[in-house]
Each structure stands twice: as C-alpha cells, then as structure tokens.
Amino acid sequence: MKKIIFILFLSVLSWNSSQALITVDITRGNLDPLPIAVSPLHVDTESEKIPSFETSTLGSEISKIIEKNFKSTGLFNPLKKDSFVQKPDIAHLKPRFEDWRLIKAQALVTGKLLIKNNKLKVEFRLWDLTAAKEMVALSFTTTPNNWRRVAHIISDKIYERLTGESGYFDTRIAYVSETGPKNQRVKKLALMDQDGFNTKYLTLGNELVLTPRFNPTNQLVTYLSYFKNMPRVYLLDIETGIQEVVGNFPGMTFAPRFSPDGKKIIMSFAKDGNSDIYSMDLETRVVEQITKHPSIDTSPSYSPDGKYITFNSDRSGLQQIYVMRSDGTQVKRITHGSGLYGTPVWSPRGDLIAFTKVRKGRFYIGVMRSDGTGERLLTENFYQEAPSWSPNGRVLIFYRETKSDSKGKGFSAKLWSIDITGYNERRLKTETDASDPSWSSLLSK
Amino acid sequence: MKFNKAIKNLFIVLFSTLLISACSTAKKANVDTANDVYTGTDTVEFLAKGVPDRIFFATNKSKLTTASRDTLRKQATWMRKNKDVTVTVEGHADERGTREYNLALGERRANAAKDYLMTYGVSGKRISVISYGKERPVNPASSPLAWSQNRRSVTVKAN
Numbered sequence: 001m002k003k004i005i006f007i008l009f010l011s012v013l014s015w016n017s018s019q020a021l022i023t024v025d026i027t028r029g030n031l032d033p034l035p036i037a038v039s040p041l042h043v044d045t046e047s048e049k050i051p052s053f054e055t056s057t058l059g060s061e062i063s064k065i066i067e068k069n070f071k072s073t074g075l076f077n078p079l080k081k082d083s084f085v086q087k088p089d090i091a092h093l094k095p096r097f098e099d100w101r102l103i104k105a106q107a108l109v110t111g112k113l114l115i116k117n118n119k120l121k122v123e124f125r126l127w128d129l130t131a132a133k134e135m136v137a138l139s140f141t142t143t144p145n146n147w148r149r150v151a152h153i154i155s156d157k158i159y160e161r162l163t164g165e166s167g168y169f170d171t172r173i174a175y176v177s178e179t180g181p182k183n184q185r186v187k188k189l190a191l192m193d194q195d196g197f198n199t200k201y202l203t204l205g206n207e208l209v210l211t212p213r214f215n216p217t218n219q220l221v222t223y224l225s226y227f228k229n230m231p232r233v234y235l236l237d238i239e240t241g242i243q244e245v246v247g248n249f250p251g252m253t254f255a256p257r258f259s260p261d262g263k264k265i266i267m268s269f270a271k272d273g274n275s276d277i278y279s280m281d282l283e284t285r286v287v288e289q290i291t292k293h294p295s296i297d298t299s300p301s302y303s304p305d306g307k308y309i310t311f312n313s314d315r316s317g318l319q320q321i322y323v324m325r326s327d328g329t330q331v332k333r334i335t336h337g338s339g340l341y342g343t344p345v346w347s348p349r350g351d352l353i354a355f356t357k358v359r360k361g362r363f364y365i366g367v368m369r370s371d372g373t374g375e376r377l378l379t380e381n382f383y384q385e386a387p388s389w390s391p392n393g394r395v396l397i398f399y400r401e402t403k404s405d406s407k408g409k410g411f412s413a414k415l416w417s418i419d420i421t422g423y424n425e426r427r428l429k430t431e432t433d434a435s436d437p438s439w440s441s442l443l444s445k
Numbered sequence: 446m447k448f449n450k451a452i453k454n455l456f457i458v459l460f461s462t463l464l465i466s467a468c469s470t471a472k473k474a475n476v477d478t479a480n481d482v483y484t485g486t487d488t489v490e491f492l493a494k495g496v497p498d499r500i501f502f503a504t505n506k507s508k509l510t511t512a513s514r515d516t517l518r519k520q521a522t523w524m525r526k527n528k529d530v531t532v533t534v535e536g537h538a539d540e541r542g543t544r545e546y547n548l549a550l551g552e553r554r555a556n557a558a559k560d561y562l563m564t565y566g567v568s569g570k571r572i573s574v575i576s577y578g579k580e581r582p583v584n585p586a587s588s589p590l591a592w593s594q595n596r597r598s599v600t601v602k603a604n
Contacts, residue, residue, distance in 0.1 A: 182585035208580060210544065224548075229575065231548070252552055252576055255545040268549060270576065273507070273556030275549040296549040312546060318505065319546055340505075342543035356543050382587075385543045401540070408585025436544070 033077040034162070036070060037105040038063045040081070041122070042089035044114035050144050058147060059088065059113055062122075065151035066109065066158070068195060069169045073159070074424035079105055088112070092125060097132040105129055109158060120144040124154050126161060136161045148197060153444060168390040169194060172440045173397065174212040174221050175415060177201060178433040182408040189223060191238065194439075196429040202236060211386075211436050212236075215258045218440040222246070222256040222265050233267050235282075246280060249287075253278075255298045260306045266290070268298040277311055277328075290328040301345045301353075302326065303370070310334075310344040310353050310370070321355055323370060334372030343386050346370070348441075349393035352420070356385040356398075365398050367420050378422045391441045395419055397428065399435040482510050483593035488583050492600060496523045499599040500558060504592075505542070507553040509561060517558060520600050521565035531603045534558045536576045537583075539592035544578060551576030551598075558598045573603065 156167030247253025339359030536555030
C-alpha cells in the first residue's frame with residue numbers, strides 16, 4: 001500500500017451549520033429509505049488524459065460508487081439516473097429544486113472534478129430539495145489513482161450530514177481468503193475495500209493463517225500463522241510486507257487483538273492444556289499474564305477506553321462471556337442465557353458487546369450491553385461466528401459457513417453484514433470464499 | 446381384482462423390506478458412537494500392528510474414555526519399546542464451535558493424550574503437541590457422525 005497523502009478538505013466552500021434539515025433516523029430498522037439523487041460528477045473539459053483509466057466517465061463512476069454505498073446501508077434509496085432533470089454541471093451550480101422534487105427526490109448530490117498536473121480535484125455539494133438549501137459543500141485534492149477513495153469519502157461526508165453519525169465507507173476489510181476442498185483448505189490473508197474492490201493477498205497460502213485484526217491506524221495486522229507448523233501470533237506491516245512473530249512463547253499463541261491505543265497485543269497462550277490471556281507491550285516486549293485459571297480463557301477484546309477486557313471462558317463448565325478490569329481483576333460473568341456464548345467484541349462506541357451464541361445446534365450473532373443485559377439476537381443460521389464492528393458501531397460483519405454433504409460438497413464460507421437493528425442483512429462479495437473478517441477504522445479521519 | 450390385490454400385497458412386502466433395511470442402517474450409524482464419542486474404526490490408522498493412532502472425544506470435552514485410555518496404553522507400550530521414536534499429538538475439534546475456542550479445545554485434547562502417555566512411562570520430551578482446532582477435519586461432511594470422527598487427537602510419528 002502506497003503512502004496515501006490526502007490533502008483533504010483543502011477548502012471548505014461553505015458549511016451550513018444551521019439546524020439539521022433532512023435527517024435519517026438510523027436507530028431502528030428503516031423501512032422508508034430516503035430517496036436521494038446522485039448526479040454524475042461533471043468532468044471539467046480541461047481535464048488531462050490519464051493512461052490507466054477513462055477520464056470522461058470518471059464522474060459517472062464516482063457517482064455509481066456513492067449510490068452503491070448508500071444502497072448498502074438500507075437507509076437510502078438512490079434514484080435512477082434516467083429520470084434526472086438537469087445536466088450535472090448546471091445542477092451543481094444551483095439545482096432547480098422544484099424539478100428535482102417532481103421525481104420524488106428529497107436530497108441531491110452534485111459535483112465536479114478536474115485532473116490537472118496529475119492531481120485530481122473534486123468538489124461536491126449535498127442539497128436539501130425540500131428546504132431548497134445547500135447542506136454540505138466540500139472540495140479536496142488527491143492523486144487520480146485514489147478516485148475510488150474519493151467516492152467513499154464523499155459517501156462518508158453525506159452519511160455523516162444526514163444521519164448525525166460518522167460513516168464507514170472509506171474503510172477496508174482484512175479477512176482470510178479460502179480456496180480448495182473442505183479438508184484441505186488453503187488460507188491466505190487478504191485485504192479489500194469495504195465495497196469488495198481492490199483485493200490484495202498478503203500471504204501466499206503456504207501456511208495456515210487465521211483471525212487477522214487491524215491495529216487502530218490500519219497499518220498493521222495481527223494474526224495467527226502456522227509458519228513452520230508452530231501456531232504463533234504474528235504481526236504484519238501492510239505497507240512493507242514485513243512479518244514478525246510476536247507471540248513466541250513455549251506453546252501456541254492465538255486469538256490476538258490490539259489494545260485501543262495500539263501499543264499492546266492481547267492474546268491467548270495455551271500450554272499444557274490450559275489457555276490463559278496475556279498481553280504484550282509491542283515496544284518493550286514486556287509480557288503480562290492477565291488471567292490465571294485452569295480453564296480455557298480466549299477471544300479477549302478491550303473496551304474502547306482500554307479499562308476493561310471482555311473474553312470467553314469455560315470456567316463455569318461451558319463457554320460463557322466475562323468482563324474484567326484490564327489488569328485481570330474483578331472478573332465477572334455477564335452471560336446467563338441458555339446456550340453457549342463466544343467471540344465477544346466490544347463496540348467502538350463502548351456501549352455494546354457483539355457475540356456468537358450457540359443454542360440447540362443453531363448459531364446466532366447478537367449484541368448486548370457490556371453488563372450482559374439487553375441481549376438481542378440479530379441473525380440465526382447453520383453456522384456463523386466472529387462478528388467485527390464497523391467503525392461507527394452500527395454494522396457488524398461476520399462469516400457464515402454452509403452445510404456440506406457426505407463428500408464435503410456444498411461447503412462455502414462467505415462474509416455477511418447486518419445492522420445492529422437486525423435489519424439489512426447482506427452478503428459481501430469476495431473474490432474467493434472468505435472468513436474471519438476484521439473491519440478497519442476510517443482511513444481518513 | 447385379484448391380480449391388483451396380489452400387486453398390492455407385493456408392494457406392502459417390498460415397502461416393509463425397505464423400512465426394515467432403513468432401520469438397520471440407522472442402527473448401524475448409532476453403533477458407531479456411544480455417549481457422543483465415536484467408537485468406530487473407519488478413520489483409524491495404525492502406528493504399528495495393533496496400535497491405533499487416534500482417540501475420540503465428546504462435544505466440548507477433553508475427557509478420556511475407557512477405549513481412549515486403552516488405545517493410549519497401547520501407544521505408550523509401543524513407544525517404550527521403540528525408544529528412538531518421537532511423536533506429535535495433534536488435537537482437533539469439530540466444526541460446530543467458534544474458531545478460537547476450538548483452537549484451545551484441540552490443545553486441551555492433545556494434552557490430555559500426552560499426559561496419559563506420560564503416566565505410562567513415556568518421557569514428555571518425546572511428545573510435542575499441536576492444535577488444529579476445526580481446521581483439519583478428517584471427514585468433511587456436516588453430520589453428527591462426521592463431527593464425532595473429527596473430535597479427535599491423533600498421535601503422529603515425528604521422526
């Protein structure tokens with residue numbers, strides 16, 4: 001990954017900070033998505049030709065990405081472009097509000113772009129058609145190769161303005177790519193944009209790799225590798241490709257995750273049939289044992305303030321979810337419902353813990369408050385697990401496996417996402433079968 | 446009419462034969478597990494004549510059954526006779542658990558086998574353990590029988 005220098009928001013053209021005009025309520029399932037028109041961005045005729053892609057259609061391509069992002073939220077209904085009533089450049093100056101209202105649009109996105117001196121300059125506006133007002137206007141400059149990210153950043157800014165919450169489009173997903181038959185799976189670390197584009201493979205598939213997780217700045221991934229048949233926690237620098245073992249203990253280390261400040265990795269260390277939770281300071285390499293119990297303690301995840309850790313333990317006899325202070329004191333079991341609970345992950349907002357529940361042979365993804373109350377099961381299936389939060393804490397991504405027949409046929413592993421409202425369940429397209437997703441934070445903050 | 450009746454009878458006979466054979470296959474499947482632990486031999490390989498390489502576990506458990514202990518004693522005897530042999534005990538889980546918990550569970554199962562081998566006189570230095578969790582099923586089907594065959598620890602010659 002090249003170092004991306006984003007000269008973001010060079011000039012804020014104007015920021016309408018008056019009372020919110022149109023708003024989208026995202027706290028419950030939205031059955032009435034907001035009709036929004038995304039006009040193709042006008043391409044300035046003085047734009048230079050770029051060898052790698054077609055400049056003339058760039059404005060329309062960007063608008064299509066924005067529409068796809070909006071549609072994926074379930075909160076917006078992007079309208080068909082053939083009903084659009086104004087040319088992009090004219091609409092961008094000032095839309096004829098009453099005409100756009102005729103096609104039942106409530107919001108309108110317009111923009112223009114210029115490529116000059118190998119720089120891509122983009123400007124966009126969001127219009128409230130009912131109130132006949134401009135809501136957001138921003139411009140920024142970047143390198144032309146970043147054009148997809150431009151579309152994601154515009155999507156984030158509009159989502160933020162309309163919902164009052166930060167977006168999650170300019171993000172990536174790290175995951176495990178899977179190929180081959182079920183009993184001889186080849187697994188590779190992979191990385192893609194949140195919308196499934198720009199897939200990159202970070203390992204070759206020579207050794208088994210599992211459970212990649214981003215650090216808070218998205219430059220590093222920690223994961224489990226069976227390199228030389230020694231399952232250990234590793235660290236990978238995405239930019240340089242350099243891998244190093246961090247959990248080189250006299251036994252298996254697994255289930256790694258970063259602390260919210262990115263300074264530590266917390267993980268399980270299994271020895272002599274017992275798994276406990278340890279943390280390692282990445283700078284000093286000082287290791288600290290956090291749990292000490294003859295049961296399995298695994299899947300640790302910090303609260304966003306770093307003060308607590310939620311984890312999975314079978315100390316009661318079966319898998320349940322616990323919360324403790326990050327020094328290992330004040331251990332408290334928080335799940336008491338019928339069934340098994342695993343893979344607790346603390347929401348980036350701090351309010352909820354997502355989990356996998358197994359009950360009567362069925363698998364559920366759910367959320368509950370961090371004291372274990374208010375459990376809500378969002379989705380049920382034959383097999384699914386390992387939720388990961390969108391950076392704004394509104395959406396969960398997880399993986400789902402299908403049943404196979406006596407020869408192992410019919411097996412698949414796919415990535416899915418669902419809103420914490422329980423609505424808008426959707427499959428994420430990946431080049432290969434996929435599992436163990438980890439959602440990055442916003443790349444440009 | 447009579448002819449029809451004859452055909453009808455024939456069908457009844459045929460049908461009941463089918464039913465009976467269906468019952469017997471179902472029974473056969475049941476025979477292969479006892480208390481959620483696989484007791485069959487379909488997947489078992491041998492380290493030496495009369496020395497099975499693997500033992501099986503109940504769901505989420507790492508307790509050794511009577512049959513498992515018997516197998517491990519045979520392995521221990523064989524290892525005591527063949528002093529140069531070192532082994533790796535591979536612990537596995539079925540696909541019906543979360544990945545990370547299964548890694549820990551596989552490790553616990555492999556160590557249960559290792560501990561038992563050690564109590565029967567095999568030095569711990571000759572036994573290494575590795576857990577594969579649910580990553581290496583021996584039977585790729587999604588059925589209770591396959592899952593019981595996959596909940597295993599396998600002793601593999603390492604040298």
